[in-house]
Amino acid sequence: MNYRIGKIEGIRTLTKSIKEYEIVLDEPINPEPGQFAMLWIPGVGEIPLSFADAETKRIKFIVARVGKVTGHMHDKLRAGDKVFIRGPLGRGFTRIRGGRALLVAGGYGLAPLYFLSRKLRSMECGVKALLGFKSDDEIFYVKEFEELVETEISVEHGSSGHRGTVLDLFKDVIRVERFNMVYACGREELNLALIRKCLRMGVPVEASFERIMRCGAGICGSCSIEPLGIRVCRDGPVIDGSMIAPMLEAP
Amino acid sequence: MSPDLEVELAGLRLRNPTILASGILGSFYGLMKRVEDAGAGAITTKTVTREPREGYPNPVFVDLGFGYLNAMGLPNPGIREFSVELRRAAREIRIPLIASIGGRNEEEFMDVAGRALDAGCSGIELNLSCPHVSGYGLEIGSDLQLACSIIKAVKSISSKPVFTKISIHQARPDIVSRYLGSGADGVTAINTIRAAAICVESMTPILSNIIGGLSGPCIRPIAVAAIYEIRRELPGVPIIGVGGVDGWRAALELILAGANAVGVGSAIARKDLQIFGEIIEGLRRFLAERGFKSIKELVGYAHRS
Numbered sequence: 001m002n003y004r005i006g007k008i009e010g011i012r013t014l015t016k017s018i019k020e021y022e023i024v025l026d027e028p029i030n031p032e033p034g035q036f037a038m039l040w041i042p043g044v045g046e047i048p049l050s051f052a053d054a055e056t057k058r059i060k061f062i063v064a065r066v067g068k069v070t071g072h073m074h075d076k077l078r079a080g081d082k083v084f085i086r087g088p089l090g091r092g093f094t095r096i097r098g099g100r101a102l103l104v105a106g107g108y109g110l111a112p113l114y115f116l117s118r119k120l121r122s123m124e125c126g127v128k129a130l131l132g133f134k135s136d137d138e139i140f141y142v143k144e145f146e147e148l149v150e151t152e153i154s155v156e157h158g159s160s161g162h163r164g165t166v167l168d169l170f171k172d173v174i175r176v177e178r179f180n181m182v183y184a185c186g187r188e189e190l191n192l193a194l195i196r197k198c199l200r201m202g203v204p205v206e207a208s209f210e211r212i213m214r215c216g217a218g219i220c221g222s223c224s225i226e227p228l229g230i231r232v233c234r235d236g237p238v239i240d241g242s243m244i245a246p247m248l249e250a251p
Numbered sequence: 252m253s254p255d256l257e258v259e260l261a262g263l264r265l266r267n268p269t270i271l272a273s274g275i276l277g278s279f280y281g282l283m284k285r286v287e288d289a290g291a292g293a294i295t296t297k298t299v300t301r302e303p304r305e306g307y308p309n310p311v312f313v314d315l316g317f318g319y320l321n322a323m324g325l326p327n328p329g330i331r332e333f334s335v336e337l338r339r340a341a342r343e344i345r346i347p348l349i350a351s352i353g354g355r356n357e358e359e360f361m362d363v364a365g366r367a368l369d370a371g372c373s374g375i376e377l378n379l380s381c382p383h384v385s386g387y388g389l390e391i392g393s394d395l396q397l398a399c400s401i402i403k404a405v406k407s408i409s410s411k412p413v414f415t416k417i418s419i420h421q422a423r424p425d426i427v428s429r430y431l432g433s434g435a436d437g438v439t440a441i442n443t444i445r446a447a448a449i450c451v452e453s454m455t456p457i458l459s460n461i462i463g464g465l466s467g468p469c470i471r472p473i474a475v476a477a478i479y480e481i482r483r484e485l486p487g488v489p490i491i492g493v494g495g496v497d498g499w500r501a502a503l504e505l506i507l508a509g510a511n512a513v514g515v516g517s518a519i520a521r522k523d524l525q526i527f528g529e530i531i532e533g534l535r536r537f538l539a540e541r542g543f544k545s546i547k548e549l550v551g552y553a554h555r556s
């Protein structure tokens with residue numbers, strides 16, 4: 001069996017629809033930021049989740065309530081419960097050495113970028129993070145980011161940070177600052193808009209994508225970004241912006 | 252001169268004997284294109300049915316270490332929507348495209364096959380062997396009369412070759428010759444084998460469907476026996492050998508047993524698409540080293556001893 005056994009060590013409520021799970025595994029794993037795991041809860045289901053942090057046997061997931069499995073996690077999981085993990089799977093972010101990196105996250109997309117900023121910081125990169133939220137009561141993890149890197153937030157409907165979308169904030173920031181690399185994780189529209197903008201400016205960009213996953217092993221075809229034939233579970237989830245370029249014809 | 256890997260399969264010309272097995276990446280145009288670019292000789296599509304099918308919930312796939320277990324539940328968008336992918340693939344992909352067809356009765360098989368042929372596929376594979384979907388696959392295939400009437404019906408509307416994909420249970424020369432008697436142009440052997448896995452830690456089955464199909468290296472000896480026996484009794488039948496092909500040696504083993512071409516399936520989980528190039532290069536090297544001019548000389552070679 002290819003599952004590792006995980007024990008829920010702690011659960012933290014971050015917003016009304018997002019929780020953080022700290023899990024201790026039976027054996028250490030060594031994921032790269034951007035890689036993901038398939039988390040199986042027997043009798044409930046199995047879903048892909050990005051590593052929000054990992055340190056030998058200790059891993060973290062940040063989980064938004066969506067449907068069956070995430071709903072079960074929010075409502076039923078307690079400290080001490082067991083879950084099963086296969087991974088790390090897929091391809092993570094390529095880390096720059098030195099230079100300045102810009103991280104752009106929408107909602108729970110900040111999960112893999114938090115893990116990334118921890119690793120980038122230890123590589124002496126200058127890092128700035130832009131975190132986008134829909135409303136004041138959906139803001140989370142800002143303190144955690146601020147402890148690591150320079151952080152700005154945008155809120156679409158609210159009074160904190162910059163008013164507007166994280167894409168608006170991104171456009172303002174890159175008007176005045178230069179970066180060697182942009183890392184993105186958010187809804188597909190956000191990822192595509194960021195990639196389009198970065199490619200135009202000649203800034204390297206990587207973004208983490210989502211598709212419905214089944215095998216997680218690169219063989220069933222369910223997670224393909226068409227018509228490019230890019231498998232999110234194997235070729236991604238982190239994909240170089242230039243690979244996505246053919247999808248960006250429309251403005 | 253470099254040895255010749257081209258094979259002929261019931262009228263289809265393949266640049267080399269590797270074929271993407273059904274259910275592996277053959278669900279979208281973009282993926283099929285990548286498989287062509289990786290070097291495959293032909294492509295089999297995911298099994299498509301008349302109506303869309305969601306498939307089973309996760310978990311649907313288990314890596315057992317010595318093989319793989321899957322119970323996808325034949326997820327597919329239905330032939331109407333899939334025709335769009337198939338049409339584009341037929342237009343832009345040059346290697347033969349074999350459409351895998353599933354159904355619950357003769358009428359469904361006819362309908363799906365008709366639309367796949369309209370979309371431009373180069374051949375048809377009838378899935379009479381998927382072991383874990385109620386009302387489909389093996390449940391249809393184990394009724395010999397029904398299977399024969401489906402083959403006859405599809406053959407009556409197809410000018411393209413029709414292959415019957417079989418399980419170990421149908422891998423008997425007497426059954427295969429009934430299929431051929433009904434008009435089948437060849438057989439694909441074998442599909443996955445009914446199997447299950449239980450997690451001892453949670454003490455529950457792993458697959459949501461409980462029962463799945465076993466594939467990978469552990470089923471190769473079973474595929475080899477099936478292919479060998481069919482080849483021995485039916486020397487002329489075109490055979491696509493499938494089961495545990497994870498490199499050029501495994502591909503060669505199936506060819507020596509009697510396969511004209513070999514399907515590559517779950518090994519892609521470990522080796523990814525480079526496996527096609529690896530098999531092609533390995534076969535070419537082997538032929539050159541042993542002084543053979545063409546891979547065709549090795550089809551069923553093990554029967555000589």
Ligand SMILES: Cc1cc2nc3c(=O)[nH]c(=O)nc-3n(C[C@H](O)[C@H](O)[C@H](O)COP(=O)(O)OP(=O)(O)OC[C@H]3O[C@@H](n4cnc5c(N)ncnc54)[C@H](O)[C@@H]3O)c2cc1C
Binds near residue numbers: 049
């Ligand atoms: C590589 C990857 C990393 C991910 N990382 C995280 C993470 O760190 N944190 C997190 O909260 N979520 C993450 N997700 C998303 C998460 O996997 C889904 O929210 C989860 O699978 C939903 O399962 P469910 O059983 O709760 O919902 P379901 O009951 O399965 O679904 C409810 C509804 O949501 C739709 N849906 C489910 N999954 C997706 C999807 N991936 N894309 C589009 N629609 C979908 C379904 O079609 C359905 O309509 C990630 C997804 C991928 C592919």
Ligand SMILES: Cc1cc2nc3c(=O)[nH]c(=O)nc-3n(C[C@H](O)[C@H](O)[C@H](O)COP(=O)(O)O)c2cc1C
Binds near residue numbers: 275465
């Ligand atoms: C994930 C997966 C999905 C499959 N789906 C189909 C399918 O839709 N139709 C079919 O005829 N065979 C299907 N198969 C069976 C394969 O085509 C093949 O016969 C079997 O896996 C044995 O080959 P392998 O050992 O190379 O994987 C599937 C196999 C796997 C692993």
Ligand code: FES
Binds near residue numbers: 216219221223232233
């Ligand atoms: S989930 Fe099966 S190929 Fe990606």
